[in-house]
Amino acid sequence: MTPFTHTLPHTVADSLTMLRRNLKHARRYPSLTASVVMTPVLMLLLFTYVFGGALGAGVDAPASGSGGEYVDYLAPGIILMAATSGALVTAVGVCVDMTEGIVNRFRTMAVSRSAFLTGHVVSSVIQTMLSIVCVVAVALLVGFRPHAGPVEWLAAAGLMTLLTFALTWIAAGIGLVARNPESASNIPLPLQFLPFLGSAVVPPESMPAGLRWFAEYQPFTSVNETLRGLLTGTEIGTNGITALAWCLALTLTGYLWARTVFHRGTAADRRA
């Protein structure tokens, strides 16, 4: 670690300043945030109304806890998608700052080093949680009928916050290494489709062996199953603890990676 002369209050104050800056960006240019909401909403409509009839027949068994409506099976996966598309905003936002001179300005000021990334990440988590609320509202409108009580809703919100933190730190790292904002918005795209290769749309049991193995063990599946369990009352089992472990591990990895990449540019600090 570098011997920072900063006190904790300064770090907090700087992070809040950065957070205000990022929220101001989001408020002033809501189009990016809107596109984050639009993607999962369109997917929701597409899968509910276009594919829903056909797919619904195949997922009757796992959705037995609910009324058997396909949207009840689908909604948790779509909520996950909202979290993944939120990551895109972080990657783009961080990358835009990196490619413009503003980061070098922050670096030549006696500003807490972590504030820049913390501001971006916290702001993105807030935005993503808001878009998740929007997606849930649309899901309710198209017939999603969760059986969750207040405790389950709270647990679901907590889980989504954890997942969003994990994805956002990884996205921050992507934004730091991406050469330009275009590639920063492209790199996280596979992340957005990862829930499909899990239990978001259809149960992994229906997939071919190799894919099924991947679907069962990839992080989104456990998160998805936990969320589905919390909201619609399906069996959670060990998925809960696995989901928690994945989220924490990904957050830590993303955080350490982003921090390392960000500090690489400030070699003066490392020598000090």
Next chain:
Amino acid sequence: MRDPLEKGQNGMTTPPTPPAPRDTVAISVTGLRKSYGGRPVLDGIDLRVPEGTVFALLGPNGAGKTTTVHILSTLVAPDAGEARVAGHDLLREPDAVRAGIGVTGQFSAVDGLLTARENLTLMADLHHLGRREGRLRTEDLLDRFDLTDAADRTAATFSGGMRRKLDLAMTLVGAPRVVFLDEPTTGLDPRSRRVMWEIIRELVDDDGVTVFLTTQYLEEADRLADRIAVLDRGGLVAEGTPEELKRRVPGAHISLRFAGPDGLAAATAAFRTGTADPEGLTLRIPGDDSVPTLRAVLDVLDHAAVHAESLTVHTPDLDDVFLSLTGTGTGSGTGTGSGKEPAR
């Protein structure tokens, strides 16, 4: 020569009460080295910049100017060398250095999505100035940089000159004692460039700030700098006041142009000190732009009954210094050529 006069006037507007300096040297550098991928970019640089002066680092593209600024502003660590900036050791106390400096980089470092006022407030917050003090500083800078009317427009809508002004204003929010300006007027139109020069000169004359600027424009260095160092291929090839540097090139000469080879031959015979250029039909005579010298030249022409087409006086400027020091020129043969383009 006119330049010294101009400089003299500038020098006379001394700051009324320069803030008492703790350390009379704002920047001192010894043996600074940096290489990227085995290629040396800075090859042992020594510099001393006294407080309250403007120091210009002049050099062609790729000479290492920006690398020097990056190192001195704590963005990049040097491979070797020592440096003290704003009273603190660069490597041991980077945050103390940061607290005393302001940097305006080559690429605009303003937040395009925020308004001018918000950009300045952001800086005030990051300097922990407090709400009241921050607001005062913001309004003062908006006023000083003539940005009050544009204060509530987002910086993305600004012209290049306004952006650069805002950029510099942001740099000054923390009241830095040492300001680094990396090519502050590159890409600006002549008018904005002049405004920028005035602002920079005021910073030094009124506030006693030390300015370290890099530039490829000789005119800029000449106008602004108290001392100039010429950087070429990672090394300093010259350092001194603009006048000292100009004295290093013995370039003052008068150039006569003739209609034909006969005139040139006759004149060459008349002026024994001249150098003839048969292709350009010109004769180059050592001499300055004083009236007696010119009169003497004309007298010689009259006596020899030679008719000259034109007469050009070429006084050495920083261009000559630059070209002769950095070896990017094509040699002294271009004397008449550059004499034809008196920039001022």
